[in-house]
Amino acid sequence: MxxxxxxxxxxxxxAGQPAEATEVRTAILGYSEQDRVQAFEAVIDATHEFGGGxxxxxxxxxxxxxxxxxSGAVPSQALQSFTRPSGNxxxxxxxxxxxxxxxxxxxxxAVSGSLTLPLDRVxxxxxxxxxxGEHDYSSLGANLALTRDFNRRxxxxxxxxxxxxxxxxxxxxxxxxxxxxxxxxxSPRLDGDGSKxxxxxxxxxxxxxxxxxxxxxxxxxxxxxGYQTDPYKLVSVVDPVSGEPxxxxxxxxxxxxxxxxLLAKLVRQVGAHNLxxxxxxFTDDWGVRSQxxxxxxxxxxxxxLYVQPRLRYYHQGEADFYRRFLVEGAAMPDHASADYxxxxxxxxxxxxxxxxxxxxxxxxxxxxxxxxxxGESHPAGAIGQLADQDLFPTVKAVIVQVGYAVGL
Amino acid sequence: xxxxxxxRAFLILCLILVALAGAGCSSLGVQPWERxxxxxxxxxLQPDPVVTALDDHIYFSKEASTGGLGxxxxxxxxx
Numbered sequence: 001m002x003x004x005x006x007x008x009x010x011x012x013x014x015a016g017q018p019a020e021a022t023e024v025r026t027a028i029l030g031y032s033e034q035d036r037v038q039a040f041e042a043v044i045d046a047t048h049e050f051g052g053g054x055x056x057x058x059x060x061x062x063x064x065x066x067x068x069x070x071s072g073a074v075p076s077q078a079l080q081s082f083t084r085p086s087g088n089x090x091x092x093x094x095x096x097x098x099x100x101x102x103x104x105x106x107x108x109x110a111v112s113g114s115l116t117l118p119l120d121r122v123x124x125x126x127x128x129x130x131x132x133g134e135h136d137y138s139s140l141g142a143n144l145a146l147t148r149d150f151n152r153r154x155x156x157x158x159x160x161x162x163x164x165x166x167x168x169x170x171x172x173x174x175x176x177x178x179x180x181x182x183x184x185x186x187s188p189r190l191d192g193d194g195s196k197x198x199x200x201x202x203x204x205x206x207x208x209x210x211x212x213x214x215x216x217x218x219x220x221x222x223x224x225x226g227y228q229t230d231p232y233k234l235v236s237v238v239d240p241v242s243g244e245p246x247x248x249x250x251x252x253x254x255x256x257x258x259x260x261x262l263l264a265k266l267v268r269q270v271g272a273h274n275l276x277x278x279x280x281x282f283t284d285d286w287g288v289r290s291q292x293x294x295x296x297x298x299x300x301x302x303x304x305l306y307v308q309p310r311l312r313y314y315h316q317g318e319a320d321f322y323r324r325f326l327v328e329g330a331a332m333p334d335h336a337s338a339d340y341x342x343x344x345x346x347x348x349x350x351x352x353x354x355x356x357x358x359x360x361x362x363x364x365x366x367x368x369x370x371x372x373x374x375g376e377s378h379p380a381g382a383i384g385q386l387a388d389q390d391l392f393p394t395v396k397a398v399i400v401q402v403g404y405a406v407g408l
Numbered sequence: 409x410x411x412x413x414x415x416r417a418f419l420i421l422c423l424i425l426v427a428l429a430g431a432g433c434s435s436l437g438v439q440p441w442e443r444x445x446x447x448x449x450x451x452x453l454q455p456d457p458v459v460t461a462l463d464d465h466i467y468f469s470k471e472a473s474t475g476g477l478g479x480x481x482x483x484x485x486x487x
Binding site for chain 1: 436437438439440442443444445446448449450451452453455456457458459461462465466467470471472473474475
């Protein structure tokens with residue numbers, strides 16, 4: 001849909017009939033965290049311009065995930081045993097190690113398509129559908145976008161709306177909020193599948209400043225209602241003196257979330273090369289605040305080769321209900337999650353991308369990046385033995401992508 | 409489903425941006441024959457939609473934030 005919109009903005013306003021053209025981009029990506037999650041993704045993205053400004057796009061993704069994912073439970077000085085989410089069997093964690101649930105395996109297919117129709121010389125309408133499925137999760141969505149050019153196509157305003165309906169049917173069913181994880185048995189469960197609905201609204205503005213400069217501004221509003229708890233995640237209840245875990249409870253998140261994101265982007269020609277700089281501010285009513293800075297410098301070594309270093313920096317403040325652990329005897333909060341992805345973190349992604357255009361015009365891209373997630377390893381308030389444990393081990397991941405595109 | 413105050417704020421923002429686009433930005437920009445550099449692949453706001461989509465998926469699976477330039481959303485049980 002993104003490629004279609006970009007093409008639509010380029011085609012609108014040109015007198016005459018643009019020729020038919022097809023652009024196909026493919027990529028495979030490998031993602032590997034040290035000792036944790038591994039993911040493989042394969043993507044095909046095809047865009048066809050029918051002529052007259054009509055554009056169709058199809059995007060198919062396959063991904064396979066495996067490995068171990070932190071359950072949210074705290075490390076202990078003793079060997080720990082955890083019941084698998086399905087209730088069948090256990091997994092153990094050595095003393096001093098972060099409990100990782102190693103039953104994390106999944107494959108997912110996602111398909112989305114869109115059609116862009118020109119309403120007039122400066123206006124385009126895009127409608128799209130989305131569907132994805134994995135063994136415990138499915139999502140269906142529809143979206144609509146309106147773009148309009150102003151000022152001799154120097155200014156483009158776009159309005160987008162998307163709606164998604166997701167269903168989760170976790171292994172073993174959904175645990176009741178704050179249900180105690182029982183030894184080789186299922187804790188109390190909620191009836192039926194969980195579902196959530198997402199409404200996304202966004203407003204975008206792009207503006208050509210001069211021959212060498214383009215800026216973009218995008219505001220995204222998102223409202224999510226329904227089941228948003230992660231049914232596989234735990235929060236430990238620890239002894240108020242020793243800090244040793246006494247119980248592990250299934251987490252509980254609110255069933256409503258309103259999110260706002262504001263993104264500003266600058267693209268600037270510097271000599272024969274291109275600078276891309278973006279900044280995103282995010283806030284939501286779960287108390288999460290984040291800032292993202294992404295810098296890429298595309299060094300064009302002639303028409304057939306580019307080398308693009310990249311650095312992304314991300315800072316996140318924790319959610320209001322994030323609790324690395326709960327303390328026995330203290331009042332229970334309404335909601336709590338120890339999922340590190342809702343905690344305070346600073347992430348760094350240095351990377352490099354190389355693009356090689358073959359004699360036949362096909363483009364080969366190679367991308368390698370290193371993704372570092374750091375958080376509060378020793379938070380204030382870590383009780384007893386927890387003060388000696390690493391409560392947020394740094395996550396280190398390698399990302400490698402190979403792409404091939406034709407018809408560009 | 410959508411909270412009234414937020415809807416009102418969103419609509420006001422839409423009106424402001426459309427007004428800016430129509431009138432306030434009319435002195436900026438280039439003539440149609442000055443688009444040589446802007447048409448190059450490296451000058452697109454999203455040079456590669458596949459890279460953008462793959463990156464979005466990684467980051468919304470590993471972090472708590474979502475949304476960005478043209479982010480199409482889409483659910484997944486990624487944990």
